[in-house]
Amino acid sequence: xxxxxxxxxxSIPVPGRTTNRYGGNTSCVEVxxxxxxxxxxxxxxxxxxxxxxxxxxEFGDGKGSASILISHTHWDHVQGLPFFAPLYRSGNxxxxxxxxxxxxxxxxxxxQHQGPYFPVPFTELQAEMRFHxxxxxxxxxxxxxxxxxxxLNHPWVAIAYRVxxxxxxxxxxxxxAPFTDLLLGRDFVEKPVMGTLPPPxxxxxxxxxxxxxxxxxxxxxxxxxxxxxxxxxxxRPHWGHSRPSDAIDIARAAKxxxxxxxxxxxxxxxxxxxKILAAARASAEDVSIVSxxxxxxxxxxxx
Amino acid sequence: xxxxxxxxxxSIPAPGPETNRYGGNTSCVSVxxxxxxxxxxxxxxxxxxxxxxxxxxAFGKGEGRAAILLSHTHWDHIQGLNFxxxxxxxxxxLTVWGPGGSPSVLxxxxxxxxxxxxxxxxxxxxxxxxxxxxxxxCGGTGFEANGVHVTAREHPHGATRALAFRIEDRGRSFVYAxxxxxxxxxxxxxxxxxYQGADVLLHDSTYRPADQATRRGRGFSSxxxxxxxxxxxxxxTLVPFHYDQxxxxxxxxxxIAACKKLVGPHGIEVVPAREGDELSx
Numbered sequence: 001x002x003x004x005x006x007x008x009x010x011s012i013p014v015p016g017r018t019t020n021r022y023g024g025n026t027s028c029v030e031v032x033x034x035x036x037x038x039x040x041x042x043x044x045x046x047x048x049x050x051x052x053x054x055x056x057x058e059f060g061d062g063k064g065s066a067s068i069l070i071s072h073t074h075w076d077h078v079q080g081l082p083f084f085a086p087l088y089r090s091g092n093x094x095x096x097x098x099x100x101x102x103x104x105x106x107x108x109x110x111x112q113h114q115g116p117y118f119p120v121p122f123t124e125l126q127a128e129m130r131f132h133x134x135x136x137x138x139x140x141x142x143x144x145x146x147x148x149x150x151x152l153n154h155p156w157v158a159i160a161y162r163v164x165x166x167x168x169x170x171x172x173x174x175x176x177a178p179f180t181d182l183l184l185g186r187d188f189v190e191k192p193v194m195g196t197l198p199p200p201x202x203x204x205x206x207x208x209x210x211x212x213x214x215x216x217x218x219x220x221x222x223x224x225x226x227x228x229x230x231x232x233x234x235x236r237p238h239w240g241h242s243r244p245s246d247a248i249d250i251a252r253a254a255k256x257x258x259x260x261x262x263x264x265x266x267x268x269x270x271x272x273x274x275k276i277l278a279a280a281r282a283s284a285e286d287v288s289i290v291s292x293x294x295x296x297x298x299x300x301x302x303x
Numbered sequence: 304x305x306x307x308x309x310x311x312x313x314s315i316p317a318p319g320p321e322t323n324r325y326g327g328n329t330s331c332v333s334v335x336x337x338x339x340x341x342x343x344x345x346x347x348x349x350x351x352x353x354x355x356x357x358x359x360x361a362f363g364k365g366e367g368r369a370a371i372l373l374s375h376t377h378w379d380h381i382q383g384l385n386f387x388x389x390x391x392x393x394x395x396x397l398t399v400w401g402p403g404g405s406p407s408v409l410x411x412x413x414x415x416x417x418x419x420x421x422x423x424x425x426x427x428x429x430x431x432x433x434x435x436x437x438x439x440x441c442g443g444t445g446f447e448a449n450g451v452h453v454t455a456r457e458h459p460h461g462a463t464r465a466l467a468f469r470i471e472d473r474g475r476s477f478v479y480a481x482x483x484x485x486x487x488x489x490x491x492x493x494x495x496x497x498y499q500g501a502d503v504l505l506h507d508s509t510y511r512p513a514d515q516a517t518r519r520g521r522g523f524s525s526x527x528x529x530x531x532x533x534x535x536x537x538x539x540t541l542v543p544f545h546y547d548q549x550x551x552x553x554x555x556x557x558x559i560a561a562c563k564k565l566v567g568p569h570g571i572e573v574v575p576a577r578e579g580d581e582l583s584x
Contacts, residue, residue: 012348012386013316015327016578024318024327045315048548073420075385079378083315083548101420108420116376116412119461119521155423188425239423266351266386 001166002299003221004030007046008292010175010227010241010263011076018269023294025049026076027263029172029223033165034302036143037065041161041172046294047080055085062091067142070098071174072158073108081109082118092127095142099159100133134159150215151208152176154240155184162215168301171216171256174225174263178246179209181237189238209250216254220300223292224250226261229276244280251287258298261291304472304584305335306503310349311576313482313509313523313545314379321551326578328352329379330481330545332505336472340449341369344468344479349578350383358388365394365432370448372439372455373401374481375465376412384413385422395432400439400448402457402466410436439466442493456497458483461522469497475584476501480532481545483507484522490532498536502584505576506532508543508558526558530565541566544576 007013007025014024026044033039038054040047047068051059058064064086071077086092101108109131110122132140138149145165152158153176160173177184182192183201197205216222227241244261251259261280264273277291290296310316310328317327329347336342343353354362361367367389374380389395401409410427413436419425427434440446445454454469460482467480478501485494498504509515509523524532526543533541543562546555555575562573574582 012351012382013318013327014348015312015316015318015322017323019318020320020323024316045318048315074423075382075416075421078421079382080315082378103420111415111418111421112378114415115463117378117381117415119377119463156419186419188419188423188429190429267355 001034001168001170001301002032002297003170004032004297005292005294006030006050007044007080008262008264008294009044009076009266011266013045014266021270021293022264022273022291025294026079027174028080031163031170033143033145036145036165037067039142039145039163040066040068042071042077043068043081043084044076044078045080045083048083051083051085055089059086059089059092062089065093067095067097069147069161069172070096071152071160071172072154072156073098073101074175078109078112082113082120087125087127087129090126093130094127095130095132097132097134099157100135105131105133148215150211152212153179153184153205153208155189156186160212160215162219166300166302169219170221170223170300171219172223173212173216173250174223175227175240176212176225176242177237177240178242179205184238184240192238194237212250213253216250216256219254219256221258221260221298222247222251222254222256223260223262225263226276227263227265232265244276245283248280248284248287252284258288258290261289304337304470304475304477306477306582306584307333308576308578308580309333309353310347310383311544311546311578312548314548316348317548324552324577325546325555325575328578329382331383332479334470334477336451340451342449342451342470343369343371345374345380345481346371346382346384346387347379348383351386354387354389362389362392362395365392367395368449369397370451371397371399372448372453372466372468372479373399374467374479375402375460375463376409377482380482381413381416384416385424390430390432390434393431397432398435398437398449400437400446400453402439402464404438406436406438409438441466454497456493458494459486459522460484461520463522467494467497469501477503477505477584478538479505481505481507482522483524484519485524485528490528490535495532495536498532498538501536501538503540503542503582504533504536504538505542505544507545508562509545509547511558514547526562527565530562533566533571534569538571540572540574542574542576542582
């Protein structure tokens with residue numbers, strides 16, 4: 001398989017000269033098995049260009065099939081979907097997988113297309129769309145790819161995915177806070193209270209961390225949320241994002257072959273991202289580390 | 304007054320080296336009047352960068368005050384709001400003047416963007432600043448937004464409508480007319496009346512005529528439509544705006560050159576909307 005990065009940014013797209021090298025589009029990663037249709041992870045603005053590229057292949061003839069795994073539905077992970085060209089060609093099939101919400105997933109996604117916000121309603125999309133609601137610990141197959149999930153520590157809950165095919169495994173672990181200081185869920189946290197955690201909360205975080213390590217066990221590639229520097233995390237632990245040191249901790253515990261820093265903060269310049277990568281490498285010589293940029297393609301397993 | 308461009312792109316932010324010169328952020332323009340009042344027009348991703356700049360002044364101390372004129376609520380005109388730093392500082396006062404005629408309906412639409420499925424903010428009520436939503440009055444003698452005189456008009460925009468605004472300050476006038484698709488007969492007399500004699504007309508120039516021809520139902524102007532409106536209304540300066548997300552800087556260069564050729568003979572100056580540029584009126 002090949003893993004290709006189309007959007008590597010967190011929170012909001014950031015065009016401009018200071019983001020040319022890493023890219024300013026929000027989260028979107030393409031997993032391309034050798035002989036099977038693409039499995040796309042997250043639908044941030046990066047999915048617009050991926051869609052154009054797919055239209056040059058069988059999707060342009062209305063004969064394409066794609067699966068999109070959604071980590072969670074915060075804007076930066078879904079806002080590119082209305083601009084995903086294969087949706088506007090009849091005959092294409094698009095399967096969307098995401099965690100079950102209070103409303104049915106189709107209702108959640110159709111909100112983005114409603115009249116006040118977007119000119120083309122969901123009902124006028126040409127492709128055949130199917131929604132697959134996931135529950136905790138879901139395991140399923142997409143073709144011959146094996147997909148497993150784990151829960152993450154993020155406001156309103158996000159999930160991590162492991163995709164195994166072509167004798168390789170890639171794990172996508174964004175967005176999550178570390179599993180040490182706060183348990184994030186449905187409540188809005190205006191100002192976090194730090195201190196000793198009550199034992200049930202401590203236990204829940206330990207279980208979550210163990211779940212993520214099990215998901216990433218021996219993976220060829222672990223893509224991990226490293227939105228924050230340590231200084232930024234200290235001020236905003238309740239935003240649900242990690243530091244490079246958290247990613248390295250999980251990468252070591254899971255014995256992954258390569259770690260990829262991902263979900264770069266919007267105001268982070270290319271030069272700052274270079275420094276963060278260099279510092280991460282210097283702090284963990286035992287871990288192979290890369291930093292995600294738009295256009296990066298990593299071959300894994302059978303080619 | 305001083306007009307500054309923070310986002311000039313249509314539909315969706317377009318990052319990449321090929322949009323570096325004109326900019327890839329979605330619609331946002333600021334207007335500072337000579338006596339220091341602030342109006343913001345539209346809340347695309349450019350709004351985040353305006354907000355970060357404003358935080359160095361009164362907005363950083365919770366003493367800022369601005370009116371936000373909202374043309375319509377398509378994503379590319381509201382998606383910067385969650386990232387506008389001044390809303391997180393208590394004491395700041397922001398008033399949104401938008402379309403639809405009903406403040407509660409407009410507030411519900413903006414709330415939809417904050418829904419916990421989509422935003423960690425969960426609701427507009429988690430803003431620390433005062434955030435007041437009002438319906439802009441269309442036509443008539445206009446209204447006062449943050450002490451500045453504004454007239455609004457509803458334009459057709461595909462299946463929906465978008466507001467155009469005329470701002471008057473000390474005898475000078477600036478018209479913002481983005482996201483407008485005129486009927487085949489061209490701009491109606493009432494639109495030309497709003498633009499009439501403006502010192503600056505910022506106008507939707509999303510498409511080249513050939514691209515517009517295949518996308519008529521989307522409700523956007525070509526640069527030719529913008530030029531025709533500028534000529535008919537005898538404005539002094541035309542600012543092409545809201546470039547299609549797929550156009551590179553070189554494409555926009557061509558659009559600007561074509562505009563100059565069309566309106567130059569009528570004594571109209573063309574100033575391209577370019578992120579970071581400021582225009583004194």
